[in-house]
Amino acid sequence: MLNLRDEPVKAGTRFVRGEDKRGAVRLQRDTVGTIGVYVVCVLALFFSKFINPEFGSVHQLQTILTLASFLIVISYGQGLTVLIGGLDLSIPSVVTVGGILAAAWMSTLSPAGFWWQIPAVLVVCASIGVLNGLGVTLLRIPPFIMTLASGIIVYSICLGATGGTLSGSAPNSLSRLMTGRVGGVPMVNLFVVLFCATAVFVQSRTSFGQRLYAMGSNAAAAKIAGMRTNVITVCTYALSSAFAGFAGMMLVGYSNGATLRMGESYLLPSVAAVVIGGSSILGGRGTFVGTIGGAILLTIFDMVITSLGLAQGWRTMISGGLILAAILLQHDGALDWIRSTARRRA
Template identity: 60%
Template sequence: MTSARIESTDTRQAAPVNDVATDHRKSSRVSRETLNIVGVFMLCVLALLAAKWINPNAGGYQQLETILILCSFLVVVAFGQGLVVLIGGLDLSIPSVITLGGILTAVWVGADGGVLKTCAVLGVCAVVGVVNGLGIGVFKVPAFIMTLAMGIIVYSLCLGATGGSPNGVSPKAFIWLMSGRVAGIPVIVLFTVVGAVIAFIVQSRTRFGTRLYALGSNPTAARFAGLHTLRLTVMTYALCAVLAGITGMLLVGYSNGATLRMGDPYLLPSVAAVVIGGSSISGGRGSFIGTLAGALLLTILDMIISSLGFSQGWRTVISGAIILLAILLQHEGAMDWLRSLRHSKRKT
């Protein structure tokens, strides 16, 4: 009798959270986030036109193909970061996990490695994410501190194990994935398209995605509604680590080797792509399509910066400025200030 009463109470409490998450995705996201996504894609077009103006040889099919290939790395890692941000977290261990996945792929999997060795590499990466999730969910360590510490630990282990010079060779399967073609289309582009469809379904059309929205919107309400918040947190960070490991594998196939700094260029862009795409840094709001648009825009901007001859330092500065601007535009105070400024101009 008591268990039945508790069960009915959980059911009544769970409904509001699910309804809030569903309503949130069907109302506010449809209006504000859809406009944001359309705006980002329009910026991508403008950026391509600007690249064409800067360099008349730019904008051809070959260059568009290169943009899509380079964008594929960021799309994979940004999807994982986006899931973490969706629950109100942040994963700063991503660069080290990318490096870990790349080094283990080159050393363990080797040229003729099979599926089992590949899964073993992803399993090791997942362990890093599980530790992150447990530290944040059980011991209440702030995500910033926990993931930063794990990133330092993982990088130090990679440095100690390789002596600073990773060995090994790229698996033939990943080399084909990055350089092969099917019907004239690069295999990695097809892989990214299929992965993007799966990512969209996972984040927006599954119970797991709905629970992540609920957890990010109101962790306390989600817990009272009967959601296993610790399990969701651990699963999210583990999935983020696995996606970072996959990114490392792809980079090994692309560059035909692994380096200790191969993951460093993806920390700021992974956050920037998520924020530019309309996700709230405090959690509870975001979409994968927005993240995809943000990744594409950042890749195009990086291409423009490279064509202008700017150094890597300036690229980092620009990425940081983009993140700051996107966060400011999302802040309600900034939006109110812009509206008041617009109204004052109309009056004058």
């Protein structure tokens, strides 16, 4: 019989099974991993100065945070699905939906109508996630297959509805958000800081976040404990799609237009940022603080690749390599092996 005492007992990466001592070890590993991501970010900025002296300046840091803002928002939704042991491969198509609606629909509205229209666009995007969640929970379709199929269907609908030609421009309010400044600081940087603070609080300090960790760590125990796991799953995929759609709106405000492939470059990086940040691909462990670091690190690498004039394929290769390295380091014996090797050489 399932022992409910083995289920997680606290929000965040503290959700572990077994004795308190093992929990402390897991907490220490997660903390070290999160700190390690930011240490690598600092080192990457330092060595990148040899490529471009502008790296590391205040202006360059603002640019990095601006470019990372899209991936941070998308990765938060992706991280929530990974936290419950799922995956959202429909993100590129949902980003496109958000961008298309922002450019072709919202740009025709008056400033007064703009603000109530934002939730309307997010509801349209979230409905795609609801369908994903229902397919995973009711039809028992694996998340990989369900979200991949829905992404293809949504993209096909966008292609058919637009005929491959998109019209419209960015609404003034979105343009101000992405390109405006407040006291010399980009407005989008202030937005990202506020978004990250809110997201960290929701994921680690609310009952909803606790339920996500519980489901990812032990779904059967969570269900026996009375949690409505199907509802939580549907809500999680809906949130993932809503954040992807909002990132599409941000992209329109930044580039003043939408394209049918505007979300394609964010699928693998969204998974990479989550895994590099210390989240377990099997669910139940990870923090958004680490995911933020992963997104910033990938953005730095992308800017270095651009500075060197290398092909964009290098970004994909680096993302894949970092995912593999992060997964290997998450193995229970990986850190112990690294410590023992370091001690022998010392």
